Amino acid sequence: MPSGHGDRPVAEGEGSRAPGPGFLSVFITGCVLQLIDRVSRASEMNTINDERILAAPSRLVAETRAQFRNAAVSMIESMSREAKVITLDLAVTREMDATGLGTLVAIQNCAKQFGMTVKLTNVTEEVLALLALTELLHLFVVESV
Numbered sequence: 552m553p554s555g556h557g558d559r560p561v562a563e564g565e566g567s568r569a570p571g572p573g574f575l576s577v578f579i580t581g582c583v584l585q586l587i588d589r590v591s592r593a594s595e596m597n598t599i600n601d602e603r604i605l606a607a608p609s610r611l612v613a614e615t616r617a618q619f620r621n622a623a624v625s626m627i628e629s630m631s632r633e634a635k636v637i638t639l640d641l642a643v644t645r646e647m648d649a650t651g652l653g654t655l656v657a658i659q660n661c662a663k664q665f666g667m668t669v670k671l672t673n674v675t676e677e678v679l680a681l682l683a684l685t686e687l688l689h690l691f692v693v694e695s696v
């Protein structure tokens with residue numbers, strides 16, 4: 552018998568088993584979920600002076616629009632007395648469909664009701680072209696391209 556910890560002998564294979572593949576999958580999934588939660592909380596809402604910043608997802612499409620819209624509306628409603636400008640950071644947004652455009656317009660309309668301005672920052676050329684093509688560009692202040 553191989554020797555174990557202290558004076559207690561350990562049977563062969565006892566204590567030396569690696570966790571099964573299911574353990575690794577659960578562990579990685581847990582780590583990824585914690586990381587996503589931390590990143591989304593850190594990047595979703597930042598305040599600079601009278602400006603509130605919300606980072607948009609990489610894909611602003613039907614699958615992601617509700618979560619983004621809800622975060623923006625919640626931010627607008629909670630900060631209506633403090634913030635004057637809501638900045639939507641589109642730095643990582645590479646894909647946007649009609650529902651994504653509708654989401655931007657809905658956020659703009661909500662902000663307007665609270666007397667706020669919506670500013671788009673770090674807008675990619677593709678998203679800028681889409682806003683111009685659909686004649687929605689005039690609804691937003693665009694800070695950078």
